[in-house]
Amino acid sequence: MSFQAARPLDAWNWLILPGLACLLASLTLALPYRLFGFSWPEPVFVLVPGFVWAVVRPSILPPIILFGLGLCLDLLWGNAAGVWPLSILVGYLAVLATRGIASGQGREANWIWFGLMCGLVELVAYLVTAISTHVAPNLVGAGWQWLVTTALYPIAHHLIERFEDTDVRFR
């Protein structure tokens, strides 16, 4: 095996850049604009790198970064501190746990896998909000957010294809 094949992933391209891009995208969609009277959707962009980090190359840093990104989302959107870190990390753990079964499948299967992860994250956020506020949040709103987040899978697929072969120990 060559040294090139086992090289570690470049932290800037692999971890920092996707994280910053997610924050910037979340910030942009939080601007007070409406299109033909309708508000922009509010997807959880952070789930895209969260999914890719769990699928392609598990390591210690991604959970820590996901915690930070989740906290940024809480501060940005005004949630109670901890809602999004908890929800996203539960999703990350679920992908890690099912990685052995689901990895190596085709694009459609991975899309379903990503959709299930998004659903789990939304469910955790829903339950935490319901428990802390004593009000069941609007199911349509949660469903809409799940749908638009799941629709982001092509970005995750692009990242998987780009980084899948970088570190061959995890192929």
Next chain:
Amino acid sequence: MSLREGPLQDLKVPLTLAAALAAVVAVVAAIALLISTRREPIQDQVYGAGRVVADRVMGPTLGVLSTPGQWLAAGNSAVGKYLFAVQENQRLKAEVAELKQWRNAAIALEDINSRYRDLLGLKIDPPIPMVTARVVLDSRGPFANTRLANAGKEKGVVIGNPVMSETGLVGRVVGVGDGISRILLLTDATSRTPVLIDRTNARAILTGDGGRNPTLDYLRGAGAVQNGDRVLTSGDGGVIPRGLPVGTAVKGLDGRWRIRLAADEGGIDFVRILQFKGFADLAHQAALAQARMPPLTDLNPAVAAPVAAPIVPKPGAAARPVQPQ
């Protein structure tokens, strides 16, 4: 030999386990954070310094980011106004003609109202000063509905101030920093607002759930509300003044009464923060503290504080039942 059968295959499990362990530790930290900072919007101390700093950092950043969009929106609006000027002119003329009638009625009612106030010696609330602010962030997910506005402590904004758009109540301020304030919208799951139905004067609590139409809870009485009823703030609790327009009542698909918010009809780019003070805040606390109650056993009415003269019934009047006419 494939890599899966080689010596490197063992690397996968420890790193995956290490990642899982790190994630579990982070989950525990998130739960601890969640428990330690439960959101109680009306309490000043809960909106922590970290959130204030984050809002102060985000405020100018979002202000810069939103500027091109606002230019675009303004340009789009100008083009639209130009294209539909004739149609808009006709609509406005019809509206002015209708409003003239309402103006005459309002003048007459204002006159009657002022005379009643004079007759009754009624003390009404003083006018409420307000601050206009630009919205730089609009969070509208299912789990949090807040906005950031670019007016804060320096303009006298305090936690609890009600916030209105040009058409109706938007929410209230839950966090303030220098040059920035966080507004909790009526649709947020933690929002509770005392309201009344204008037609029946029935009281209810407007409860947000993250959707566009918050629900009317604790509504009492049969027929207290019907489709299209106007809903206003009731002023109960003293946080929000009475009579601010909230929206109209509609029956939801789930059978619950919901509100179509008046604020949704207007733009979301500017808000007015009402610097409202409740009756308790307006009272002169020092004077109240110095007031002395008359002694209970004082037999000299000249020394005691003046009180209303007791009504002495005529002899035999109390025993006589009132006869129906």
